Amino acid sequence: xxxxxxxxxxxxxxxxxxxxxxxxxxxxxxxxxxxxxxxxxxxxxxxxxxxxxxxxxxxxxxxxxxxxxxxxxxxxxxxxxxxxxxxxxxxxxxxxxxxxxxxxxxxxxxxxxxxxxxxxxxxxxxxxxxxxxxxxxxxxxxxxxxxxxxxxxxxxxxxxxxxxxxxxxxxxxxxxxxxxxxxxxxxxxxxxxxxxxxxxxxxxxxxxxxxxxxxxxxxxxxxxxxxxxxxxxxxxxxxxxxxxxxxxxxxxxxxxxxxxxxxxxxxxxxxxxxxxxxxxxxxxxxxxxxxx
Amino acid sequence: xxxxxxxxxxxxxxxxxxxxxxxxxxxxxxxxxxxxxxxxxxxxxxxxxxxxxxxxxxxxxxxxxxxxxxxxxxxxxxxxxxxxxxxxxxxxxxxxxxxxxxxxxxxxxxxxxxxxxxxxxxxxxxxxxxxxxxxxxxxxxxxxxxxxxxxxxxxxxxxxxxxxxxxxxxxxxxxxxxxxxxxxxxxxxxxxxxxxxxxxxxxxxxxxxxxxxxxxxxxxxxxxxxxxxxxxxxxxxxxxxxxxxxxxxxxxxxxxxxxxxxxxxxxxxxxxxxxxxxxxxxxxxxxxxxxxxxxxxxxxxxxxxxxxxxxxxxxxxxxxxxxxxxx
Numbered sequence: 001x002x003x004x005x006x007x008x009x010x011x012x013x014x015x016x017x018x019x020x021x022x023x024x025x026x027x028x029x030x031x032x033x034x035x036x037x038x039x040x041x042x043x044x045x046x047x048x049x050x051x052x053x054x055x056x057x058x059x060x061x062x063x064x065x066x067x068x069x070x071x072x073x074x075x076x077x078x079x080x081x082x083x084x085x086x087x088x089x090x091x092x093x094x095x096x097x098x099x100x101x102x103x104x105x106x107x108x109x110x111x112x113x114x115x116x117x118x119x120x121x122x123x124x125x126x127x128x129x130x131x132x133x134x135x136x137x138x139x140x141x142x143x144x145x146x147x148x149x150x151x152x153x154x155x156x157x158x159x160x161x162x163x164x165x166x167x168x169x170x171x172x173x174x175x176x177x178x179x180x181x182x183x184x185x186x187x188x189x190x191x192x193x194x195x196x197x198x199x200x201x202x203x204x205x206x207x208x209x210x211x212x213x214x215x216x217x218x219x220x221x222x223x224x225x226x227x228x229x230x231x232x233x234x235x236x237x238x239x240x241x242x243x244x245x246x247x248x249x250x251x252x253x254x255x256x257x258x259x260x261x262x263x264x265x266x267x268x269x270x271x272x273x274x275x276x277x278x279x280x281x282x283x284x285x286x287x288x289x290x291x292x
Numbered sequence: 293x294x295x296x297x298x299x300x301x302x303x304x305x306x307x308x309x310x311x312x313x314x315x316x317x318x319x320x321x322x323x324x325x326x327x328x329x330x331x332x333x334x335x336x337x338x339x340x341x342x343x344x345x346x347x348x349x350x351x352x353x354x355x356x357x358x359x360x361x362x363x364x365x366x367x368x369x370x371x372x373x374x375x376x377x378x379x380x381x382x383x384x385x386x387x388x389x390x391x392x393x394x395x396x397x398x399x400x401x402x403x404x405x406x407x408x409x410x411x412x413x414x415x416x417x418x419x420x421x422x423x424x425x426x427x428x429x430x431x432x433x434x435x436x437x438x439x440x441x442x443x444x445x446x447x448x449x450x451x452x453x454x455x456x457x458x459x460x461x462x463x464x465x466x467x468x469x470x471x472x473x474x475x476x477x478x479x480x481x482x483x484x485x486x487x488x489x490x491x492x493x494x495x496x497x498x499x500x501x502x503x504x505x506x507x508x509x510x511x512x513x514x515x516x517x518x519x520x521x522x523x524x525x526x527x528x529x530x531x532x533x534x535x536x537x538x539x540x541x542x543x544x545x546x547x548x549x550x551x552x553x554x555x556x557x558x559x560x561x562x563x564x565x566x567x568x569x570x571x572x573x574x575x576x577x578x579x580x581x582x583x584x585x586x587x588x589x590x591x592x593x594x595x596x597x598x599x600x601x602x603x604x605x606x607x608x609x610x611x612x613x614x615x616x617x618x619x
Contacts, residue, residue, distance in 0.1 A: 022429075126303070126306070126307075126310075129303065129307050130307050130310045130311060130314070132546070132549065132594070132598065133307050133308070133310075133311050133549075133591045133594050133595040133598070134311060134553075134591055134594075135549075135552055135553030135587065135590040135591060135594060136550065136553040136554070137553050137554055137556045137557065137568075138553060138556060138568070138571045138586070138587050138590055139553075139587070141556070141571060141572060141575045142318070142571070142575055142583055142584075142587055143318070144575075145575040145576065145578065145583070146318065146319070218433070222433075222435050225435050225437075226435055226436075226437070226554070226556070226557050229435070229437045229557065229560075230556065230557065230560055230572050231572075231576060232575070232576075241435075241437075244437060244438075244441075248441075253441065253444070253445070253449075254445070254449045257445070260441060260445070264434070264438040264441075264442075267433075267434070267435060267438065268430060268433050268434045268438065270433075271432075271433035271434075271435075272429060272430050272432075272433035274433075275429050275432060275433050276429060279425075279429060
């Protein structure tokens with residue numbers, strides 16, 4: 001019975017997304033990127049750092065998109081298409097991990113603060129205030145420059161900050177749910193606090209959780225791209241932001257439009273897919289926003 | 293009301309203090325020699341030892357922490373490793389540059405955003421509504437370095453309408469103080485970075501204004517205003533928009549805080565000599581005193597902005613301070 005409730009929930013969410021034009025567009029793009037991320041090493045035609053030569057044996061430096069190199073090459077003669085495909089995988093890993101972990105942290109802080117109230121609420125909310133006071137990208141940059149350029153430090157640094165919004169929003173929602181009668185009834189029946197929190201309150205904020213998972217993935221991808229663009233990224237894993245950093249320091253920005261276009265379009269598509277899905281959600285959560 | 297404001301101020305001071313404390317520990321648990329963050333490794337052994345004593349680095353962590361806090365309050369923020377100028381002097385010049393850029397960008401975002409949002413709610417479902425929603429969402433998904441580089445490629449490199457970066461044309465001196473704000477050359481340089489930042493955040497006030505207008509439109513007092521026979525334009529601007537502005541106000545104070553953190557990228561792309569560029573330079577050259585002070589300054593600005601928003605919000609919507617005061 002539990003399982004059927006879960007599948008019903010997800011099929012309802014799916015229908016929600018399907019009902020909006022924005023939602024369908026977003027879901028299709030995400031599935032596309034997901035497939036590329038899974039099969040990245042198989043699809044990529046060349047090695048990441050391989051300097052390529054064309055058929056006549058010359059180094060293929062800064063080639064415009066052509067048959068041999070469908071998306072052109074970099075100033076070091078590396079294939080942009082392969083870099084983009086492998087960057088998709090890194091981006092999906094960073095986005096998914098930090099998106100899920102940060103929502104997990106934010107949801108728990110919001111649930112406990114909102115349910116228990118009092119001292120615990122005060123402590124958690126002051127903590128959230130402190131994190132709100134931290135400038136996100138500078139924090140990322142400082143942490144990465146101190147602890148080393150490693151993909152896991154990037155994820156940890158992102159998670160440290162990004163939970164703040166979900167915690168505040170979820171706490172506010174829990175505060176209003178806590179007053180409802182069925183919660184009082186559950187209390188009267190002698191349910192334990194944990195059971196009320198995770199069994200009775202949590203199902204009601206699931207749509208909000210999904211919404212913030214989408215937001216947090218989008219924000220972490222943007223933050224990671226920003227940090228990489230500034231030169232603070234894992235040198236072993238290429239990302240879209242890192243590709244743009246390579247372009248920036250190569251000084252070829254005036255001419256190499258293809259090198260700029262491909263990673264930029266990828267970032268915009270990926271993030272806007274998530275933003276469109278969350279917009280579809282918001283329209284459903286707030287029926288007044290729906291057209292007609 | 294007064295009690296509410298005083299409590300908010302105390303919270304803000306506590307928050308700044310907490311951020312400073314976190315920063316202290318982050319910079320001291322980093323791998324490697326912790327003294328390397330304060331004393332330049334380029335100095336010879338004797339002066340390193342002298343510096344160590346001067347900064348109290350030979351003392352236990354707890355005393356170091358007290359000295360650190362004392363240094364913060366008395367504006368003794370150390371010296372830069374790279375230029376060996378006092379950090380405070382470097383920072384104060386960069387501070388205003390960032391504030392000017394931020395101010396211009398946020399004014400533009402808020403004015404255009406709320407205006408468009410109002411129109412979208414009015415012509416709901418029309419081409420303007422759908423078009424502006426999609427455009428704003430895409431702009432929000434395009435990181436500022438993408439829009440910034442695109443602007444540079446088209447407007448600077450190809451058409452040569454705007455300068456490629458910096459705050460003034462090389463060789464031209466900007467007047468100091470407020471006169472700078474009205475300097476033509478300065479505004480010419482300000483335009484592209486300000487637009488880049490403004491476009492990125494446009495979606496937030498615009499969509500909130502639209503949604504909040506739609507929300508308000510269902511209220512009784514709007515129906516009353518319509519029943520009085522006021523023109524739809526009057527109802528929209530005088531009655532609906534005023535109340536719809538409240539959520540925009542709340543969200544934009546948080547947005548400006550986020551924008552300040554994101555300013556780093558815009559300043560990097562347009563080589564705008566602000567705090568964002570400073571922290572990037574400091575972090576990549578391991579100039580820790582500068583990085584630490586800049587971070588703290590950015591955090592302080594964000595916290596003060598949020599405090600001001602809280603206080604003005606309780607004047608705009610007195611219900612907040614009443615329920616907040618009793619909590």
